[in-house]
Amino acid sequence: MSDPTMxxxxxxRQQTLNSIYRYVAYLFFIALIxxxxxxxxxxxxxxxxxxEASFAEISQSVMLVLSLVLLWKTRAxxxxxxxxxxxxxxxxxxxxREQDFLFDRVFDGLWQWLVTLVLVPAIVYLVRHRxxxxxxxxxxxxxxxFGLFLSGMLTxxxxxxxxxxxxxxxxxxxxxxxxxxxxxVEEGIETLGYALMLxxxxxxxxxxxxxxxxxx
Numbered sequence: 001m002s003d004p005t006m007x008x009x010x011x012x013r014q015q016t017l018n019s020i021y022r023y024v025a026y027l028f029f030i031a032l033i034x035x036x037x038x039x040x041x042x043x044x045x046x047x048x049x050x051x052e053a054s055f056a057e058i059s060q061s062v063m064l065v066l067s068l069v070l071l072w073k074t075r076a077x078x079x080x081x082x083x084x085x086x087x088x089x090x091x092x093x094x095x096x097r098e099q100d101f102l103f104d105r106v107f108d109g110l111w112q113w114l115v116t117l118v119l120v121p122a123i124v125y126l127v128r129h130r131x132x133x134x135x136x137x138x139x140x141x142x143x144x145x146f147g148l149f150l151s152g153m154l155t156x157x158x159x160x161x162x163x164x165x166x167x168x169x170x171x172x173x174x175x176x177x178x179x180x181x182x183x184x185v186e187e188g189i190e191t192l193g194y195a196l197m198l199x200x201x202x203x204x205x206x207x208x209x210x211x212x213x214x215x216x
Contacts, residue, residue, distance in 0.1 A: 026199055033059065033195055037188060056187045057098070063198045064095040070198075070205040079208035082129045083136040087149075089122035091197070143207060148200030156193025160186055 008016070040055035051057070068091055075084040093115045096103070103110040126133060140146050162168070164186030170177045 022203075029199070030192070030195060033191060034188075037191070041184075054187075056191050060191055060194045061095065061098050063194045064091055064098065067091050067194075067198050067201045068095070070201045074201075074205050074208045077208045077212050079211060080136045080140060080204075082125075082132045083140060086122055086126055086133065087201075089118050089125075093118045140204075143204070145200045145203040145207065148196050148203060152193045152196030152198075152200060154193075155196060156190055160189035160193060163189055 036055050036059070068088060071084050071088045071091070075081055075088070096111050096114045096118065100111040103114065164182060166179075166182065169182040173181070
């Protein structure tokens with residue numbers, strides 16, 4: 001006989017099915033990004049691919065903006081009010097960094113000053129509210145959203161940087177080294193990292209929405 005304590009309720013089954021549907025949608029989302037990068041590269045010469053006007057660069061900025069909007073909405077619902085501030089600052093700094101080609105037209109290094117203006121107050125905020133941030137981390141780290149967000153960060157700020165090293169590609173291609181190939185791989189990995197972080201924040205927003213609805 002089955003243990004009745006192990007049986008799920010109809011509501012739990014429906015929630016699981018909804019999660020599976022989302023995961024399948026995420027699969028197609030990632031596949032669509034890859035396909036769009038392929039379509040974007042087809043009509044272009046090698047040295048014209050992955051410029052600032054390419055699909056990869058534009059989609060990265062769009063995904064960052066969407067992530068910021070969802071974080072803003074999550075905090076407005078009263079969920080992780082301190083942690084979302086830090087996540088917002090981190091992603092805003094990333095968005096500024098992605099627009100460096102625009103800011104450098106004003107003067108070289110402007111984006112670095114703007115990033116500093118975002119991150120320094122964020123660090124001060126972290127120090128002042130460190131205990132509340134830690135409490136929120138204890139809860140957030142138990143959610144799937146955290147795993148996705150961490151995966152995105154590691155993909156973007158660790159794996160893509162190491163994979164994008166010129167010496168690495170020179171060692172692979174030897175005398176046939178082509179910078180554009182290295183850049184293509186690096187930009188593709190960066191785009192994946194931003195996509196994972198967007199999905200993580202979307203999951204966080206959905207969870208926050210369910211929490212608010214359960215209280216009403």
